[in-house]
Amino acid sequence: MTDSGGVTVEGWLVARIPKPRPAEGDVLSVLGDLDWIPASVPGAVHYDLLAAGRLANPFAGTAAAQSALWVADSDWVYRAGFDAPDSAAEAVELEFAGVDTFSTVYVNGERVGTTANAYRPHVLRIQADRLRDRGNDLVVHVRGHHGAIADDLVAARERLAVQDRSDARLTKSLIRRYQRNSYSNSSLLNLGVHVWGIGLNGPVRVRPVPEVRIEDVHAIFLGLDEQYADVAVEVELGRERGCGDGSDVVVHIDLTDPETGATWGTSCDLADGDRAARTRLRVPDPQLWWPRGYGRPHLYDLEVTLERGGAVRQRVRQQVGLRTVELVRADADGRATFHLRVNGERIHVRGTNYVPVDYLKVHGAAEQYDTVFRLIEHGGHNLVRIWGGGARENSDFFDRCDELGILVWQDVFLHSNTYPEYDPAFVVEFEAETTELVRHVRSHPSLAVLCGGNEQWEGWEEWNWQGDVDAFYGAALSRDIAGTIAEKLCPQVPFVVNSPHGGPRAQSPLEGDTHTWGNFVNAGNDPQFVTETCWTQESYSRPETLREHMGLDVDTLTGRGWHRRWTELTGRPMLTKFPYSAHNEMDSLRSYLHSLEIEQAVADHKALSMLRSRSSDCSGIVYWSFNKGGPLFQFGAVDYGLRPMMSHYVVRRLFQDLVVTAYRDIDDVRVVVSNVSPRDVEGELRLRHLRTGGEVLHEQTVPVRLPAGGITRALDVAGLYRRVGNRAGEVVHAELTVDGVVRAEDTLFFCQLADVEPGTGYLRCEFERDEAGRVVLHFDPTSVATLVEIEADRRFLASDDYFPLVPGRRRTIVLEPLEPFDGATVTVTALGRPGIEEFRL
Missing domain, CATH: 2.60.40.10 (Immunoglobulins)
Known part of the structure; x- marks a missing residue:
């Protein structure tokens, strides 16, 4: 944004400082004795060691992750040279966009500053007369995480310890860095240990002042x-x-x-x-x-x-961008609500929680962010939440949100924990961090909500923190400090004290926002606003991603005993309950991963359908989470390699303006349509009762008028369920047509997915390339297919994928490549049916 004439420092080396560590002032004296290797900046030391053959891949399994713990506990030295800017300025600034986390910086043998917060960029000033025209020596001593906070842990164990009371949780309290990977379990890595990144994870620039x-x-x-x-x-x-x-x-x-x-x-x-x-x-x-x-x-x-x-x-x-934004907490009649208005217009939020794309160095490359935003758009999202366990994104991220019309919910970086607000130095650092964050985002029209953190009030009120500590340490950071900074610097954007928070307790659906996790009942409570929703059904990244990031060939884990080898490798327990789909093929790791993905997708479909079709008070759904923050992270609709998974397409369908839901109510079948667009819609609703073999048993079409922003009960068919002779062999299909185009549809099965008797007719899939070079697939089925899966050996986005097909509904699916598609192989399969359609491009 600013033309400062700065240049990026390149040509970095990195080396470990052996133990016992020298005193801080003596670090420079040992530089000549160190074993240097090339370093990538931005980056993380782990990746440099991996490239140099000095470290096994820490993602490869539990043993590899355990053997990499020494990296973040060691001290490291980065070194590079730079030339003084060609300027008459009397001072020069060194800008560190990201340091993870504690460092001391030296230039030409003189100490010029320190860093202690990875959420902040750091600018260090040097008088120009202290620099040489050419070949200035820049040294950055990065301290190991645990060693840097050793003195603070004593008080933290006494005052902050909650839940498992582990030092891992306490280090998350004390270190201002990407917090989610501080857990050893339910972490982004999910290998039973936490592997922290360390190093220079942002570019370093030199510029005149x-x-x-x-x-x-x-x-x-x-x-x-x-x-x-x-x-x-x-x-x-x-x-x-x-x-x-x-x-x-x-x-x-x-x-x-x-x-x-x-x-x-x-x-x-x-x-x-x-x-x-x-x-x-x-x-x-x-x-x-x-x-x-x-x-x-x-x-x-x-x-x-x-x-x-x-x-x-x-x-x-x-x-x-010229816009107003407000958060409405009560309707005109006094009824509680929680909804956003932009320019006076009520907005139905269909958002997602973004997780940093790189587990170790946090931020990704430009091409990764290009893919991220293509996926956010494709997923039907109009809001992205940067939650309190995440990381500060750069201006380019927010610029893209501005350009695409993606609202931003920005948490300050407090996440599911207590924090040492009794420590004046910590408070000063947090105030500076939050001030810089608000100034960083406040001019972006996409900014819709500032929030004082994630799940702290829930922890205090519902996780029994009150039984562990003598005070709510961290409440003042969220409520008072963050709230005061937001009001002072950005009063035109609403501030929420914490998420979730509201009503008689943090998770109450009666007021404020909720995190609707865990079971079908929660979605039926009609929450005002859902800032996280996930059905806790685990899935892991795609086999291609596991190969790229873990070095794992999933096809080597098959046959008798494969599951024991998987558990030994990763520490992950086998999941043997599949209550939503009952599809539990487990003869190999590949089939197990596939089954988990189906289970997650069916669970997400049930939860999101409930929120869209029967929660009339709910004015926003923010899915947890957009992406997986590690190869085995259990949540996320997009995997760690940025491959869209089945749940991505479930979310895409259920985040459209118009959503049709068919469901059974005792013996009747009801069809409701949710219209969250700002316009009334008129169309036709067709319902068909079919055998899976293709025979139509009942059909009717009715005109529908769908008010803007409402849920309409469009059709009731009394007693239809009593007329179902074979629950496994019959379905109901409902489709909404507007101006001759099918805009939404749903298929109601009368049993779990695994029990459906698929039809034996043909899928009738035809293939072509259009003028733009896109792949176009045409389906004209003669029988019901429960789940059609379109796959390829290249990344792509489809207009739809992982969907049922019914006879009499011809469908055209367009594939948009995310990487070069020439030479790719596209396969089409249907769950429960033999045979594969394969097309080579």
Whole structure:
């Protein structure tokens, strides 16, 4: 965003400092004795050791993870050279975008600063006269995590220990870094141990420090006045001491509509010593920013130019969206609610919880984020939650949300734990971290909610923390400190004290938001808003991903005793209960993984269908989680290799504007339609009762009118269930047609998936490539298929996948590649049927 003239430091090496560790001031004296290897920055030490053949893959299994624990407990030294910027500036800044976590930085043998928080970028200043023109020596001593907090653990064991009272949980309390992988069980890794990343996980840049510079730009949409929008722009400046007469500083502020070219601007002449420029722009006939499904996410271009002495010294460019956002807690009649309004329009949230894409170095490469956002769009999401166990994302992430109309729910980084708010140094660090976070996100129109953390109130009220500790350590961080910072820096965005929180207890469906986990009953409680929903049915990443990241060939685990070898390798218990699908093929690891994925998908379908079809108070569903944060992480609709899984398509179908649900009510069959779009919809609903072999036993079509934002009982068929002669061999199919196009459908089975008697007719799948080079599959089945699966040996997105088929419903499926598709093999199978359709491209 800012043209600072900085350069990225490259050519890194890394080495372990052997024990006993030298005193901090003596680190430089041992550099010549160390065993250096090449280092990738951004990165993690584990990956460097792996590339150098010094470490076994820590993802490979429990033994490998256990043998990698020494890495995060060791001290490491990074080293690189850099040239001084070609500038007359008297000072230079070293910007560390990410350090995990505790470090001391030296330049040319002099200590220049420290870091102790991986949630913050760190900027260290060096006087220019301390640098050489060429070949400056940059050394970063990264301390092992446990050694850095050893002195703090004593008090933490006494005051913070809750639940399992483990040091792993306490280190999560004490270290300001990506917290989820602090668990040894139910962690992202799920190998029985926690393997922490360590090292420089963000780029390092060197830049000159101008005497006068732009440090922050904040655009605030104040609202509409007749045909005008009022926009306040605040520009904060930094000034060096002794920089001379500053009266020749001018700040130009220009707001441009990129579609029309119209520009509104002003110039601010600053007096000597002024550190801020403020102005108010009036924009005629404004185009508002809307979330996906409610309008276009229109963005204006804001450019702020700093001139001094008539010369341009700095430019900052960012995009601005004009929108208002509010969180409504009570309807006009006083009835409790919890819903977002954007520009006065009620929004039905269909969101997802994002987990960092790399278990060790946290952030991914640019191409990974491209895939992430394609999947978020494809999944039908209009909100992404960055939860309190995650990590701070860079500006590019939020820019993409702005451009795509994806709302953001941003937690501060407090996660399911107590924290040492009794320690003044910790509080100061947390205040700085949270202040920087809010300033980082506040100008993005996608920002919809700021939240004071994740599952702390739930822990205090419902997990018996009160039986373990003498006070709610961390409450003030979430409620008072984060709340005060949000109100001061970003009052136009609603603040929620914690998630979940509301009502007589944190998880009450009567008020606030809930985390609806665990069983079918919870979805039937009609929660106001669901910030996490997951049915606790585990699945693991796809075989291709396990091979890429664990080095595991799943086809070697087959035959008698394979499950014992799997448990020995990973420590994962075998899951033998499949209550939702009853599909439990377990003759090999491949079939077991497939069965787990089916079970998760069927469970998610039941839960999300309940929330969409029968929870009329529920104004938002945020799925847990978008992606798996490790190869064996049990949750997630997208695997660790960013391959969409079956649940991704379940979520996609149930997050559309229109959703049809058919269900049995005693002996009757009911069909309801949820319309969460902002428009009324008229169409036709067709219901058919069929044998799986294809014979139609009953059919009727009715016109339907579906009010915007509501759930409509569209059709009741009295006594239909009594007319079902063979529950395993008959189904009901309901489809909604609008303007001649099927917009939503559902198939009601009268037994578990494994018990369905599939038809014996043909799938009739035809293949072609369209003009755009996409793969197009045409299905015209003659009998019912319970689950059609389209797979390929390349990553792709389909217009639909993992769906049932019924006769009389011709379907066309389009495949969009996520990587080059030439030479790929596409296979089509149907659950319970022999035979495979295979197409080679």
